[in-house]
Amino acid sequence: MSEKHTLPNATDTGHIHVGKGLNTGALGVVGSTVIGLASTAPLYSLAATLGYVIVAVGAQAPLVFIVACIPMIFAAFAYQELNREMPDCGTTFVWGTKAFGPVTGWIGGWAVAVASVMVLANVGEITGKYFWLLVGNEEFADNRVIVVATSVVFMAIMTFVSTIGVQIGERLQMVLMTIQIVAMVLFGVLALVHALDGSYEGSVAFDWSWFNPGELTSWSGFMEAVLLALFIYWGWDTCLALNEETKNPRKTPGRAALSSIAVLIILYVGISIAVMMFAGFGDTGFGLTNEANLDDVFSVLGGVLFGPWGWFLLLGVMLSAASSTQTTILPTARGTLSMAVYRALPAKFAELHPKFKTPWFSTTTMGVAAILYYVVMSIISEDVLADSLTSMGLAVALYYAITSFACVWYFRSTLRESARNLWMRGIFPLLGALLLSYAFIQSAIDMWSVDYSYTVLLGIGGAFVIGIGAILVGFVLMGIWWLRPGSKPFFRGESLNRDTPVLVPDE
Secondary structure, rough: OOHOOOOOOOHHHOOOOOOOOOOOOOOOOHHHHHHHHEEEEEHHHHHHHHHHHHHHHHHHHHHHHHHHHHHHHHHHHHHHHHHHHOOOOOHHHHHHHHHHOHHHHHHHHHHHHHHHHHHHHHHHHHHHHHHHHOOOOOOOOOOHHHHHHHHHHHHHHHHHHOOOHHHHHHHHHHHHHHHHHHHHHHHHHHHHHHHHHHOOOOOOOOHHHHHHHOOOOOHHHHHHHHHHHHHHHHHOOHHHHHHHHEOOOOOHHHHHHHHHHHHHHHHHHHHHHHHHHOOOOOOOOOOOHHHOOOOHHHHHHHHHHHHHHHHHHHHHHHHHHHHHHHHHHHHHHHHHHHHHOOOOOOOOHOOOOOOOOOHHHHHHHHHHHHHHHHHHHHHHHHHHHHHHHHHHHHHHHHHHHHHHHHHHHOOOHOOOOOOOHHHHHHHHHHHHHHHHHHHHHHEEEEOOOOOOOOOOOOEEEHHHHEEEEEEHHHHHHHHHHHHHHHHHHHHHHOOOOOOOOOOOOOO
16 A cells, blocks of 8 residues: 555554545535435335334324434434544544543444444345346245345445445435435325325325324334334434545534435425325225235335336335445445554554545455345345344444433533533433433343244344344454454554544545
């Protein structure tokens, strides 16, 4: 690697403004927002979860989508404040370490990687399956071997795209996101039109009681639905992990994150209402409690709503999953890059491609890890793969909570300086941290039950074993790295601590 791409020692103050060698200034507000939205895969995410949310809470699904976004908004405030102070692509890892020390930071970084690998396996599968549905070959779409092989090819392609640069990824995401949003909006509009014209006898009228918390009948069902809803919002923080490649890295990523969440709230609440009005809550036909419709509400309704243009909805779902595959790899690779820069991982993870200025080794490693995880889970069973997706919410809640607590603790001495600091750095992030911590603990308790999961492992729910087990594996790997000589500067607090300069270029 040339001197230009040699990474600075995190303790060398002479390199404060050098950065990590990433391609600075590549993204603007629009590009960052698009990538944040793409990471959530809004079309696929809502299609895959709406049915299960309605089974859990009935007509209160729109309420759940609003409630679930509240801790996300609070967490986004924490991300925004921390990013203004420390715009490092390591995000949770760096901020957790600066606030609480190396162990908390390392586990926060690990949780980001765990969540990413788990969701990559799922969106990869959707991409492979919907590719064959789109070309009209249902036989291949139902063939596990063919679907897995196709999915692996798509995951490999998106890993390559992530390696050759975020600008190419941004342009690709613009196209994919445009098609996805158009498909979502058309779906919602058509559902609303058909609901109002009475073309389906199961349709129901809009009711304000759908937003009434008093109508909830089960707290455990409500928490299950909220965890599902956290999944469909997850991903907006990708734009924060690309902060070092963004124009005005201290402000743009935070604005993009909040913009992404705002767009998602409007889409999820509006479209879920339209779908509920059209399909109703019956357990037959198009009804949203029909078990045959739960896995993918949109494809079930797409034929009747879009008619001969049903393929466009299939294209939208496939591109939604494909775009999420690429944008999920991006932040994970940059997180491991940052960890390597600060000696929390082997130096190899910090190597940049000499031409594209991307963390090629980290990116490739994440792509390969996701492919291996997906293939192994698929070989074991589809049910295990499904449980791994459910358990992913634990890792998401964990690292969002760590980030939110880190904001409060890191800025604790500034909270009395102004009302803004008190609310934006203190109260809001603390509320987000407490809500996310509760979601983590309550969900883990619920997952312990064998009735919660598709599988039973070690005599308890498979989702619990996979979710908690994956987090515990992080402690084992951290311990192994702790024993290596190269890790000493990090675990002694020398390479990264509260006073370590941010290794990004200033404006």
